[in-house]
Amino acid sequence: MEVPILKQGKVLIATIQAALSDADLENLRRGLVEQVVKFRSLGVIVDVTSMDVMDSFASRTLREIAHMIRLRGAETVIVGIQPEVALAMVQLGLTLEDVATALDLEEGLAYLNEKFKTTN
Amino acid sequence: MSKRTQVFTQVLYPDFPLLRALFVSDIPYVALEAGPTKCADLAWRELMAKRDTPATNLSGEPQSELLRELVAHLRQNRTQLREEWVQRITETRLLTAMTKEEIFAEATSVYDSYVEALETETFEALQAYARNLSERIIPRGVETHEVVGIVLLLRDVLARSLFAKYQTDFKKLNRILDAYEPAANRIANTVAVGFVQERERVIRQQQEAIRELSTPVLQVRERLLILPIIGVIDPQRARQLTEQLLRGIRTNRAKVVVIDITGVAAMDATVANNLVQTVEASRLLGATVIVTGLSPEIAQTLVTIGVDLGKMNTVGDLQGGIEQAERLVGYKVIPATETR
Secondary structure, X not given: OOOOEEEEOOEEEEEOOOOOOHHHHHHHHHHHHHHHHXXXXXXXXXXXXXXXXXXXXXXXXXXXXXXXXXXXXXXXXEEOOOHHHHXXXXXXXXXXXXXXXXXXXXXXXXXXXXXXXXXX | OOHHXXXXXXXHOOOHHHHHHHHHHHHHHHHHHXXXXXXXXXXXXXXXXXXXXXXXXXXXXXXXXXXXXXXHHHHXXXXXXXXXXXXXXXXXXXXXXXXXXXHHHHHHHHHHHHHHHHHHOOOHHHHHHHHHHHHHHHHXXXXXXXXXXXXXXXXXXXXXXXXXXXXXXXXXXXXXXXHHHHHHHHHHHHHHHHHHHHHHHHHHHHHHHHHHHOOOOEEEEOOXXXXXXXXOOOHHHHHHHHHHHHHHHHHHOOOEEEEEEEEOOOOOHHHHXXXXXXXXXXXXXXXXXXXXXXXXXXXXXXXXXXXXXXXXXXXXXXXXXXXXXXXXXXXXXXXXXXXX
């Protein structure tokens, strides 16, 4: 299932709406990394609210997305991780170190806006 | 003293259950020693008969008949037996938490339920009564040994009265006791189990209550939570704490959480790891965690398990933690004197 990528001002928003296959995740990564430069975006938000399972491949891909986007000159925030998912991830050792996280889309946007203010 | 009289002395000895054991298992041994000539009386013949015939064929009349007779006897002597029982309870200093009148009232009900259980051979009513009784007396501090004690006393009192009644007819006595004892044992069992189950239920309920109370997640400012932890943390409680905190973060949309562990003296490596996991999981939800009030022992444990201190944000005391948290959320506390 394709993940829609929406442009909202200087931010790209990708909302994952269902369980994703590995191929879908790779498509998402390619799409985001391409478009972040194409639209000259400063931030990317990946919303995982509706994911109730996060395996090691998914969390590694999210981390790669964040790192690649930083190399392409923008910031990434992962938002909407469910409490149960967070607990399971931590127990598996998938802690998404050095990736920004936020409670939900609103918080993620607030975080990025704060970030833009300080960099400009 | 001949073996025969010795047997009789034992028979007449008041502690009845013990005596039954002698009867069934020891008599043949005594017989070999004593020889049939010395014991050529009624008792001896009865004993041999008992030994030689299987227990089922022993009773001329069916078991239920015997039980009915037994129940009739217990009904007839209700007042006297009940009083004797209450007196024995008082003598043995059981149920000291209750007044004499209360003991008498309860004894009456127990006696009636007891006889009824014997009569109907159904234990549901007794079970319900035992549960009800336990509910009433457990809060008053009645102990398990007391409840078991009074039921065994009743069993003893009744057995003695049966013995007194049938001592001339040995065969009958044996059959009556064959009918009485399994039922009496079952009754004692039912009451004791009922009591213990009720106690366990109360304990479970209290544990539940303590567990609920022990992990409050409190909001002190908009988007700032504190989680004071007091007492010993076992892995189960640690897990519950984590779940409750994560849920709290979501529902309160918290940005910063202060976990205060001043009230925790020590924790083992498992629980310390759990704490670290809680911090990391909270970060995945977008909240920053500040841990305050680490005791030297806990600091030692955390260093021993090798915590990445970059992930753990710690402040000495709760006040400092709240101050830092307020800064993170964007509050600034100004003394009232300065605003004027």
